[in-house]
Amino acid sequence: MQFYDYSLIAGVIAVLFAFGTAYGVLKKPDGNEKMRGIAQAIKEGATAYLNRQLMTILVFGIIIAILIGIFLTNGTSLVIAFIVGAIASYLTAYLGMNVAVRTNIRTAQAATKGLDSAFRTALFGGAVTGFAAVGFGLIGLSLLLMLFTTSQLQLLIGFGFGASLVSLFARVGGGIYTKAADVGADLVGKTELNLPEDDPRNPAVIADNVGDNVGDCAGMAADVFESYAVTLVAALLIAFAFTKTATSYAYPLLVASTGVIASIISLFFMRVNKEGNVTRALYFGIGGSLVVAAILDYALTIMTGTTMTYFIPVLAGLVISFALFAITDYYTGNNAKSVIKVATAAQGGAGTDVILGLAVGLRSTWVPLIVVVIGILVSYYEAGVYGIGIAAVGMLSLTATILTIDSFGPITDNAGGIAEMSGMPHAIRKITDKLDAIGNMTKATTKGFAIGGAALSSIALFVAFAQAVNLTVIDVLNPLVVVGIFIGAMLPFIFSSFLMESVGYAANLMVEEVRRQVRTIKGLLQGKAKPDYAKVVDIATVTALKSLIIPEMIAIVTPIIVGFVLGRAALGGLLVGMIPASFMLALFMANSGAAMDNAKKYVEEGHFGGKGSDAHKASVVGDTVGDPLKDTAGPSLNSMIKVVSTISILLAPVFLVYAAGI
């Protein structure tokens, strides 16, 4: 058997598990007719968005595929790899989200049987996304490995680039959509019309629920799928360039395969105890998958006779993934010290709430950075640059578990919405509300993982890039490299500026449309007439897909220009300047937003005057500011740095020949 046979098998297992889980979840009861009506609207909106997004991606993708096919050596093979990567990514997002928008209603219904039942329903619904990601990733990569000879390993970058392109669209588009809808719904609903969250009379309410799915489920899935795919590719490229041993080719794929097993087992750790402690169940799940993965990887290392110096980086990667989860929780979790600080500041008004929120986000950057830095150093001293590659693989090997927990978020959020809108009894809404709160936590904490994963995989890609452009030294005393570093550090700032602006702009459009409906549809606010949900969904869809063009072009074109005009060393500088700046900015944004979100929840729990108080109003403003920071701009940077990195490697052969500079 070839080494990729094992990963193919692991991939098939993962996909089968995903389908099995989907089957299990979907056969659960889906509630009464009122619930079904709401769920149906969400489902339709989400599917419509994903279909339109697909059209946009197809346009870009086909143009890019043609360009690759014509201009690059081995164009056909690259295009095949590109298509496989893109399809695997989209399938993940599509399948995952389609199950998620069907699990939300079943979670609400399961809540009638109790907390654990609802929890497990949402969890297994989320698991479909998680296992689809690793499954399609491993299958796609293994098939390409069968197709290419070992000497053609560098063609795998096409696979990574395919995943990157889809991720860029799904993450950015989904991010703009979800927050335009959320901010728009809140602005007009809560502030102007004084409606509670998830009130069916708010015409933007369905768009808001759709947004959770296209952003946190599909967008996040594409993002983490991309990290998973490019990390494996980077590890193989590094092995191809440096170690060149059969073991070093096999090891990353085997580690990824054990991750599948560990993730399956971890699902059984996640049970809510008698005290109803859901957070504990999630920590058990992640901690469990880490321990199981570590044990399996250790056994694997022994059994295959691989050197222990390879195991240490993998272990470092596993620890990083757990650490990033826990650190994010420390800074932004419910009742976290920092969150209470922000809530306290809300007493002084919206201004101080946001000032403290931004301060918390800025503060939260250093521990993750130190963790990643130590991981890099340990891995490097154990196994050289290859160590950095497999540390990233180790970290991403928990992808299935993390994505499961992440997708749990939009499902429980929607379940809460459905329970609220369909007027389910208070006792049941208490359960869905609790799960919704936990879902908010998982959305935030898994973002820490996604950001760290993007950074680590980009570092691995950077190493692969240097090899691909045949540079053994990239000297920062060369002004071109310094210039590259400067441009790299600028990219995340300009990129996220467009996203922030788009959310503000799109939210305004939503507000206007909602106002129009309130004005023109008689009996709307009395609950006698139904709002035109579809129209709002449509506005969000169109605006999101339109707004992503400029930032995406910047991400795609900048490395090409720098590579051609300033040369490959400057492009190396760009990558190495971009990664840490993006990493910091993404953490800052994501954690600022999460802290302000939970500060609002803290006030709503009854502190500092509770709901309706001045502190509450102030904290709502903070939450609004935090929304695009944490769900649009911050996470989109993940996709940006990976697409810039993969493009740079993809075009490396061209830069080698045509580039100016040095």
Added chain:
Amino acid sequence: MQFYDYSLIAGVIAVLFAFGTAYGVLKKPDGNEKMRGIAQAIKEGATAYLNRQLMTILVFGIIIAILIGIFLTNGTSLVIAFIVGAIASYLTAYLGMNVAVRTNIRTAQAATKGLDSAFRTALFGGAVTGFAAVGFGLIGLSLLLMLFTTSQLQLLIGFGFGASLVSLFARVGGGIYTKAADVGADLVGKTELNLPEDDPRNPAVIADNVGDNVGDCAGMAADVFESYAVTLVAALLIAFAFTKTATSYAYPLLVASTGVIASIISLFFMRVNKEGNVTRALYFGIGGSLVVAAILDYALTIMTGTTMTYFIPVLAGLVISFALFAITDYYTGNNAKSVIKVATAAQGGAGTDVILGLAVGLRSTWVPLIVVVIGILVSYYEAGVYGIGIAAVGMLSLTATILTIDSFGPITDNAGGIAEMSGMPHAIRKITDKLDAIGNMTKATTKGFAIGGAALSSIALFVAFAQAVNLTVIDVLNPLVVVGIFIGAMLPFIFSSFLMESVGYAANLMVEEVRRQVRTIKGLLQGKAKPDYAKVVDIATVTALKSLIIPEMIAIVTPIIVGFVLGRAALGGLLVGMIPASFMLALFMANSGAAMDNAKKYVEEGHFGGKGSDAHKASVVGDTVGDPLKDTAGPSLNSMIKVVSTISILLAPVFLVYAAGI
């Protein structure tokens, strides 16, 4: 004559001009008794702060001087240079601010004679700071050059480090003070008590006016003085390391000297025309000083028989300084497109106002970056690394003009306050209000210069650092360098998190104190009893000086730890990762804040409902959020990156011997 004789003469001319200007301004009439009482309170508060700050600096400074004296080779000489640098910097801040707090009242009084008279009073008051900075800088440096032999040029870093240390305290402490007072005064005054800006019944009003002086005048002066000093030092160090010709030693100092002349001449360009266009006068001033400086530098290059390849970088530097001024104005000026966008978003509430404000700040980073990058490339291709050094000198040679225009800001702000509090007639208040608005613009635009100057001088220092630690290559493919870059990119985030938090915390203390006074002092709100201004001033002083300890320790200790533990290559990485990340973050913060500030003013001018409307309330929140971004965290990063850079060079000989890593 030695080359430093010329710079000594230029320095003496500058100082004489500063004193002459001070004399001219101070003999102007200072208004009635009521005005004097208010101005006296501001003066006392500001002086008290500067004295206490001096104590703090002395404690740190003496400890550091002792450590330098004991542990470093040529310790005594370094300590002398360090003391000269620190004294020159403090003298600048002290003298400048002392004149500023006496010019404010005279500006208000001059407004009775008309706009131009008030404008020129404020301008010449500000000129004292500007010319003191370049004067003391040139004199200090020239004296040290007389003291040291040419082979001891590297000892000049002590001078730069002295300036850095003072700047770190003055910028950070002043920044926290000014915004704690401003936010505190606004929160309780405008929101709770419904008092207008600068109402004498607000106990925090004097602290607010003091803050403008210690922050925008003394803090900014120390910051730009530092850039000026370290840039000249860096240029000399680079000359010492690379070119080693007499011309290359002389050229930077001569360029700085022509800058003095150009800046003096430029003051005569700045006259308000009949239409009362003050902005035009300022642009004429800066543009004029640029043109004059360019002509003088050209003449100088010809006359001394210096190669034209040296002139081009200087010209590039001059253009950069003007460009950064104009770009900042483009993004954040009154009626700027971006500002109107933010104001428009204020209609949707405080949340969207801040979202757009942040978006504008993020967007504003790219043009300055491209300008600096082109400047670096042009300079390098003209004159190698030395070109980068003299480009920075060229840019900073306009320091006197820029600081003049900057210090104009707090003076006119205070003049407005005094006019308001002393109840001057409406026609006069209209003049002071107009100047106040222009002062806000100059505070914002000169910040662009200060941030760019800090970046450019740090790049020059980085080049000098590499030479000092004897590295001819700093390879980013070395993981230690990558780790350094990551840590460097993290520094501005963690540093500014403390500043943001301090402002939030200190503002809260102020709010509590104001509430206490309103509660306990009878007749306060009726204007029958005077508030205890001094108590509020005291709280701001103590909190600001206490809060700066941790961030400053981080800035000082991090490069030392990285240098010792990870080695000099990693420290090189740290510098090269820190500079662009700081540059971007500082621009983002400063321009976000300025845009939200002016958006508020735009609404107040009567747009979208004007004062008192919902849009106005929303824009006030944005202004509050922007305050610490633009006046505390953003500009403080300038001082941080320079102190980290100078420490790294200062300790270079030690790292050479003891450092681990490679």
